[in-house]
Each structure stands twice: as C-alpha cells, then as structure tokens.
Amino acid sequence: MTTKIGILTVSDRASRGQYDDLSGPAIEDTLKAYLTSDWQPVYRLVEDEQPLIEQALCELADNEQCSLIITTGGTGPAKRDVTPEATEAVCDKMMPGFGELMRQESLKYVPTAILSRQTAGLRNKSLIINLPGKPKAIRQCLDAVFPAVPYCIDLLEGPFITCDESVIKVFRPKS
Numbered sequence: 001m002t003t004k005i006g007i008l009t010v011s012d013r014a015s016r017g018q019y020d021d022l023s024g025p026a027i028e029d030t031l032k033a034y035l036t037s038d039w040q041p042v043y044r045l046v047e048d049e050q051p052l053i054e055q056a057l058c059e060l061a062d063n064e065q066c067s068l069i070i071t072t073g074g075t076g077p078a079k080r081d082v083t084p085e086a087t088e089a090v091c092d093k094m095m096p097g098f099g100e101l102m103r104q105e106s107l108k109y110v111p112t113a114i115l116s117r118q119t120a121g122l123r124n125k126s127l128i129i130n131l132p133g134k135p136k137a138i139r140q141c142l143d144a145v146f147p148a149v150p151y152c153i154d155l156l157e158g159p160f161i162t163c164d165e166s167v168i169k170v171f172r173p174k175s
C-alpha cells in the first residue's frame with residue numbers, strides 16, 4: 001500500500017515566485033532518505049492566509065487521503081504567521097508533544113527556536129506536523145520527531161511505514 005504524504009509550503013514570497021521554495025523539496029529529500037516503504041508526495045504551495053492553509057490541509061487529508069501532512073513556514077510570531085491556527089482549526093485532536101520536542105531540539109541549533117509556535121494534530125486519519133520555514137530547520141525538526149511517526153500512523157490504522165534504520169531509528173513499542 002502506497003503512503004501518500006502531503007507537503008505544504010506556506011510562504012508569501014515563495015508563492016509569488018520571489019524565491020524558489022527550498023523547504024518543500026527539503027521535506028521530500030528527507031523523506032526519501034528515511035522511507036523504505038512505498039510512498040508518494042502530494043505537494044502544495046500557498047500564501048500565509050489562514051483560509052488557504054485550511055483549504056490545502058483539508059484537501060490533502062480528505063480528498064488526497066494523505067496519512068501524513070508536513071507543513072513548512074508561517075509558525076512564527078509575525079502578523080501573517082498563522083499556520084498553527086489553521087492546523088488547530090482543521091484538527092480533531094492536537095498532539096502537543098511534537099511541537100515541544102521540535103522546539104527543544106531546535107534550541108541546540110538556534111536560540112530563536114522558541115519563536116516557532118509549530119504544533120501537530122490529527123484530522124481523521126491524517127497526522128499534520130508543522131515545521132518552521134527555514135530550509136535548514138526541516139531535517140533538524142524531522143530527525144527529532146520522525147521516530148514516533150510510523151507508530152502514530154499505525155494507531156490511526158494507516159499504512160505500515162518502514163524506514164532505513166541507518167538513517168532514522170523508528171520505535172514501535174508493540175513490535
């Protein structure tokens with residue numbers, strides 16, 4: 001069974017073509033390095049507008065049936081940073097441990113890690129995880145939380161994800 005994974009870049013400038021989106025491709029590259037089971041990326045790029053972010057998340061979860069949706073950008077304190085609000089608005093349950101761990105890990109790299117309000121949550125059978133916008137933050141954050149992602153998707157009755165143990169060590173308490 002192929003796992004669909006949504007990659008949603010939230011950036012005013014990238015969506016206007018003022019710079020190339022490097023963070024969406026960095027998510028795809030990281031997942032390529034991690035996953036050994038079949039998967040397929042579903043990519044979206046939107047401006048920092050809450051209704052557009054919510055619409056993209058709902059499409060990826062409800063229509064595309066993505067088991068995992070990873071967003072990048074719009075998690076900071078600036079007025080237009082509303083990705084966490086959009087995430088919370090579309091989720092049935094929040095998973096606050098993801099944001100807590102990613103901020104803690106990111107502090108090893110940048111003192112401004114605490115400025116990210118990144119969170120995670122569940123919409124039906126989709127796990128949504130927010131990452132900061134900076135391309136470098138992608139691997140730093142995913143390395144911290146990904147070990148728990150396959151088991152979370154098991155608990156949501158999603159596809160069985162396997163990873164390259166030499167790249168990322170996933171943990172399944174029941175296996």
Ligand SMILES: Nc1ncnc2c1ncn2[C@@H]1O[C@H](COP(=O)(O)OP(=O)(O)OP(=O)(O)O)[C@@H](O)[C@H]1O
Pocket residue numbers: 009010011012013014019020021022023024048072073074076133134135
């Ligand atoms: N998707 C991205 N691709 C490449 N670089 C990015 C991306 N998102 C952020 N950056 C880089 O990180 C810096 C700081 O991120 P910031 O949060 O200001 O970006 P942003 O929210 O995407 O910007 P905006 O939405 O205002 O265009 C940006 O100036 C840019 O250099």
Ligand SMILES: Nc1nc2c(c(=O)[nH]1)N[C@H]1C(S)=C(S)[C@@H](COP(=O)(O)O)O[C@H]1N2
Pocket residue numbers: 072073074075076077081105106109110112113114115116117131132133134136137138140141
């Ligand atoms: N790992 C990591 N986390 C990070 C950063 C980073 O460079 N690396 N940048 C921080 C900064 S400077 C900001 S403002 C916030 C929010 O970024 P965003 O608005 O692009 O999502 O993420 C923080 N978290």
